[in-house]
Amino acid sequence: MARIAYEDLTPGRVIDLGKVEVDRDEMVAFAARFDPQPFHLDEEAGRNSVLGGLCASGWFTASLFMRAYVDNVLADSTSQGSPGGNELSWLAPVFPGDVLHFQLEVTGARRSHSRPNLGLVEITGTADRGGDRVLRFSFVGMFGTRDAD
Amino acid sequence: MARIAYEDLTPGRVIDLGKVEVDRDEMVAFAARFDPQPFHLDEEAGRNSVLGGLCASGWFTASLFMRAYVDNVLADSTSQGSPGGNELSWLAPVFPGDVLHFQLEVTGARRSHSRPNLGLVEITGTADRGGDRVLRFSFVGMFGTRDAD
Numbered sequence: 241m242a243r244i245a246y247e248d249l250t251p252g253r254v255i256d257l258g259k260v261e262v263d264r265d266e267m268v269a270f271a272a273r274f275d276p277q278p279f280h281l282d283e284e285a286g287r288n289s290v291l292g293g294l295c296a297s298g299w300f301t302a303s304l305f306m307r308a309y310v311d312n313v314l315a316d317s318t319s320q321g322s323p324g325g326n327e328l329s330w331l332a333p334v335f336p337g338d339v340l341h342f343q344l345e346v347t348g349a350r351r352s353h354s355r356p357n358l359g360l361v362e363i364t365g366t367a368d369r370g371g372d373r374v375l376r377f378s379f380v381g382m383f384g385t386r387d388a389d
Numbered sequence: 390m391a392r393i394a395y396e397d398l399t400p401g402r403v404i405d406l407g408k409v410e411v412d413r414d415e416m417v418a419f420a421a422r423f424d425p426q427p428f429h430l431d432e433e434a435g436r437n438s439v440l441g442g443l444c445a446s447g448w449f450t451a452s453l454f455m456r457a458y459v460d461n462v463l464a465d466s467t468s469q470g471s472p473g474g475n476e477l478s479w480l481a482p483v484f485p486g487d488v489l490h491f492q493l494e495v496t497g498a499r500r501s502h503s504r505p506n507l508g509l510v511e512i513t514g515t516a517d518r519g520g521d522r523v524l525r526f527s528f529v530g531m532f533g534t535r536d537a538d
Contacts (some may be wrong), residue, residue: 274452276459277468290469290531298471299452303423306448310425319426320439322447322479328528329473379477382439 244317245386246359249346257308257342257365262296264336270300295333301340301375302328305365308342318384320358325379327364332374340367340374347378351385359383393466394535395508398495406457406491406514411445413485419449444482450489450524451477454514457491467533469507474528476513481523489516489523496527500534508532 271280275297278285286294313319334340348362360380367375420429424446427434435443462468483489497511509529516524 274456276456277463277470279470297455298473299448299455303448303452306446307423307425314426321426321428321482324447324476324478324480324525327473327475328477330471331473333470376473377477 244313244383246318246349246351246361246383247386249349249359249361249363249381249383251346251348251362253346255313255344257305257312257344259339259341260304260308262304262334262336262338262340264294267296267300267336268294270303271297274299291333293333293335295335298328298330298375301330301334301367302377304340305342305367305375305377309344309365313344318386320382320384322379322381325377327376327378329376330374331376332369332372334367334369334374338369338374340369342367352382357385357387359385393462393532395467395498395500395510395532396535398498398508398510398512398530398532400495400497400511402495404462404493406454406461406493408488408490409453409457411453411483411485411487411489413443416445416449416485417443419452420446423448440482442482442484444484447477447479447524450479450483450516451526453489454491454516454524454526458493458514462493467535469531469533471528471530474526476525476527478525479523480525481518481521483516483518483523487518487523489518491516501531506534506536508534 279289279291283294344365352358365377428438428440429446432443493514501507514526
């Protein structure tokens, strides 16, 4: 099958990015390096916080989404990176052992005016734990067009 | 000095979060785990990409910002976490050895209607390399008020 190009990412398309279980040790190690707030490091501090328990740095959850997105889409695509997004929402705390289900939906797509061989794709990525959405990231992905591939 | 509370984070306030040099090994290790795209892993793949060289995952740059924000603000504050943001922009690629200067500006603040002991602070965080802005993240931080502390 041809790799994923701009033409494949049509508005309305939904792509399943699989499930991942949150590993407690990795979650805490990430927080110790990048987000050492007490409720990300320590069980008791988490319980005593508004978050209700030891929970993941939002950047860890976002990074887990990114890995699932790379594995399931970008690794075999014409991706040229991303300029960023207009929504990054941490909707609920994520706890060790949670199983996160990642998914994306294409919400818009247009060719670049200045670089017609490049397409700008609007994507909303999500992470759900059972019926609860815990992460939403709406961003732009840049992909080469198939005619340029 | 009292720890940083909602009342301290008044619109217009700018807080310097210091400088960090991007470590190549850590940058690549982060990408190998969370964002294994060729231009984040390999010098030649980076040179052959639109990004122009081996460069950081945007999530790594954001995570470095977070650490600087924790060290300089959150560690001694009434922070209650963040529901997320409405802009996360990766404005230019970040390369090994780059020295990033992190800063934040408070752009808005109001008390929560439902929880008067909580304040919602609008913050724009940035990373600059020399005169070039490489990251902008506009988000909401939740902070306890001093009268509730």
